[in-house]
Amino acid sequence: MTEPSEYWGTGRRKTAVARVKLQPGTGKIQVNHQPFEHYFPSEVLRVEVRQPLVFTENTDKFDIVVNADGGGIHSQAGAARLGIARALVLYDPELRPRLRQGDFLTRDPRAKERKKYGQKGARKRFQFSKR
Numbered sequence: 526m527t528e529p530s531e532y533w534g535t536g537r538r539k540t541a542v543a544r545v546k547l548q549p550g551t552g553k554i555q556v557n558h559q560p561f562e563h564y565f566p567s568e569v570l571r572v573e574v575r576q577p578l579v580f581t582e583n584t585d586k587f588d589i590v591v592n593a594d595g596g597g598i599h600s601q602a603g604a605a606r607l608g609i610a611r612a613l614v615l616y617d618p619e620l621r622p623r624l625r626q627g628d629f630l631t632r633d634p635r636a637k638e639r640k641k642y643g644q645k646g647a648r649k650r651f652q653f654s655k656r
Contacts, residue, residue: 532615536607539636541596545608547616550588557593570602577610577629581620607632
């Protein structure tokens with residue numbers, strides 16, 4: 526059986542979903558048909574997305590195509606990071622312990638708490654009046 530030419534991973538964070546495709550290449554990253562640097566203007570977000578690649582020393586081995594949807598820009602970066610880590614595990618199962626140690630395979634479960642009826646928000650109440 527031949528090696529697959531591409532590896533897929535799905536990442537989620539809050540309401541953002543990122544479908545990530547890893548294919549052998551030179552290290553180019555494209556997000557929603559835009560260059561990586563254009564889509565994530567902040568260097569902090571760019572570092573976050575690249576973390577699994579840097580941690581496993583695979584920065585120049587793959588071209589990455591990310592399709593991100595929902596949430597905000599920061600959530601999409603977190604979802605892309607998880608998707609890249611999951612795709613790397615499909616590429617090489619030996620990387621799983623290293624990625625697990627770096628906490629790249631853990632989905633962040635935090636999400637917005639729903640607003641409750643009879644209240645102003647999820648936790649905030651309307652002002653109490655004794656009289």
